[in-house]
Amino acid sequence: MTTADFLASDKRHCWHPFTQMRDWCAPDHEPLVLVEGEGAILRDSEGREYVDGNSSIWTNIHGHRHPKINAAIREQLERVAHTSFLGFTNPQAIALAEELVALWPRDTKNPLTRVFFSDDGSTAIECAVKMAVQCWQHRGQPQRMKFLAFSNAYHGDTMGASSLGGINAFHGRFSAFHFPSVHVASMEELETRTAPGAADPIDTRTLAAVVIEPLIQGAAGMLLWPRGMLAQLRAWCDRHGIFLIADEVMTGFGRTGKMFASHHENVVPDFVGCAKGLSGGYLPLAATYTTEAVYEAFLGNYEELKSFFYGHSFTGNQLACAAARASLAIFREENVLEQLQGKIALLREQLAALGKHPNVGAIRQCGFIAGIDLVQRGGEPFASGLQTGARVCAAARKHGLLTRPVTRDTLVLMPPYCITEAQIRQSVEALRRGIEEICG
Numbered sequence: 001m002t003t004a005d006f007l008a009s010d011k012r013h014c015w016h017p018f019t020q021m022r023d024w025c026a027p028d029h030e031p032l033v034l035v036e037g038e039g040a041i042l043r044d045s046e047g048r049e050y051v052d053g054n055s056s057i058w059t060n061i062h063g064h065r066h067p068k069i070n071a072a073i074r075e076q077l078e079r080v081a082h083t084s085f086l087g088f089t090n091p092q093a094i095a096l097a098e099e100l101v102a103l104w105p106r107d108t109k110n111p112l113t114r115v116f117f118s119d120d121g122s123t124a125i126e127c128a129v130k131m132a133v134q135c136w137q138h139r140g141q142p143q144r145m146k147f148l149a150f151s152n153a154y155h156g157d158t159m160g161a162s163s164l165g166g167i168n169a170f171h172g173r174f175s176a177f178h179f180p181s182v183h184v185a186s187m188e189e190l191e192t193r194t195a196p197g198a199a200d201p202i203d204t205r206t207l208a209a210v211v212i213e214p215l216i217q218g219a220a221g222m223l224l225w226p227r228g229m230l231a232q233l234r235a236w237c238d239r240h241g242i243f244l245i246a247d248e249v250m251t252g253f254g255r256t257g258k259m260f261a262s263h264h265e266n267v268v269p270d271f272v273g274c275a276k277g278l279s280g281g282y283l284p285l286a287a288t289y290t291t292e293a294v295y296e297a298f299l300g301n302y303e304e305l306k307s308f309f310y311g312h313s314f315t316g317n318q319l320a321c322a323a324a325r326a327s328l329a330i331f332r333e334e335n336v337l338e339q340l341q342g343k344i345a346l347l348r349e350q351l352a353a354l355g356k357h358p359n360v361g362a363i364r365q366c367g368f369i370a371g372i373d374l375v376q377r378g379g380e381p382f383a384s385g386l387q388t389g390a391r392v393c394a395a396a397r398k399h400g401l402l403t404r405p406v407t408r409d410t411l412v413l414m415p416p417y418c419i420t421e422a423q424i425r426q427s428v429e430a431l432r433r434g435i436e437e438i439c440g
């Protein structure tokens with residue numbers, strides 16, 4: 001098929017996520033048809049090559065077509081692709097659960113010892129939410145059914161995960177269907193509203209859990225939390241006897257420079273949701289970690305109906321678990337996190353130079369994640385209708401970089417960790433040229 005055939009067919013039958021399809025289907029809109037990848041590079045149907053500047057929406061970590069992950073998937077495929085985790089078990093999921101548990105400290109008060117598999121970030125969070133609610137019921141505190149989340153949070157799009165969300169454009173219209181959650185902007189607001197005599201009080205006795213994107217909120221615009229805030233939140237949850245759910249869907253598996261964002265502040269949450277990078281970004285796979293204490297609350301005679309009646313058809317999928325194990329092996333065998341530190345520093349240095357451009361406002365970096373705000377020359381934001389961020393990304397594409405903005409005009413750079421130093425420089429240069437062409 002030619003590119004034109006692909007696009008004609010796409011525009012007839014496909015419906016794309018987070019997309020105004022009238023714009024997508026406009027005759028002059030020619031989206032790329034991505035057909036191949038290798039390392040940090042993607043190739044389109046016309047043979048043009050690009051750096052995968054947002055790691056295929058934050059999923060890829062060791063690069064595309066990594067020989068070890070490819071081999072692991074092929075090898076598993078020769079045995080079986082999928083078997084049910086309901087009533088059966090399988091070698092790949094068993095080994096992966098053990099390897100995942102080993103990534104967290106054991107010598108702590110409440111270590112993460114249990115892993116529940118699902119398919120996507122949203123389901124990883126959905127599962128943590130349901131476990132938290134049910135756990136409080138078993139513990140005789142059924143009034144604990146509210147969740148506390150942060151303003152501008154993004155935890156996924158299923159109804160439960162979106163109940164925790166704080167991005168009005170995505171979540172607002174479904175608010176009538178959402179379960180009760182309270183949003184606060186900061187640790188200070190949380191402290192103030194839960195202090196005795198507070199003006200707009202939050203009743204901590206009805207809270208089941210607090211959920212946070214640790215260190216950095218992604219979809220909100222790559223916004224950084226103050227240093228130390230996660231540890232403060234852990235202490236706050238301990239003081240009030242409330243669960244802490246860390247949404248490590250974006251930050252997990254090395255993205256912030258350590259294996260998990262929580263590790264930067266020596267925090268062990270009660271639940272951790274991960275997905276995106278878990279399988280190396282190759283196949284849909286998610287995991288919800290929890291503690292032995294939570295797990296034990298679900299034990300009982302069958303008639304007590306304390307089981308966690310939850311699961312998805314593809315829970316524990318063997319191909320995806322094999323990919324995830326290969327990805328973890330690459331971390332161990334190729335010193336990925338050590339190698340990444342130099343690239344994080346190079347990215348910081350290159351972005352500092354980009355920051356001198358008059359159309360670049362704040363730049364925020366957390367490990368190998370960067371958000372770059374576009375502004376008018378006086379520092380004011382651009383009007384929203386201009387779609388400046390999207391246009392800059394379209395221009396950067398001509399210079400060999402694929403990425404897309406978050407919120408309106410925050411450019412994102414978070415390439416696969418295998419990106420070369422030359423490709424890091426090339427990517428920042430592509431952004432600079434894109435900014436120059438659109439804003440300059």
Ligand SMILES: *Cc1c(COP(=O)(O)O)cnc(C)c1O
Binds near residue numbers: 125247275
């Ligand atoms: C992407 C993301 C999700 C949702 O994951 P999906 O796999 O898209 O369902 C949840 N939380 C965070 C922090 C994310 O970045």
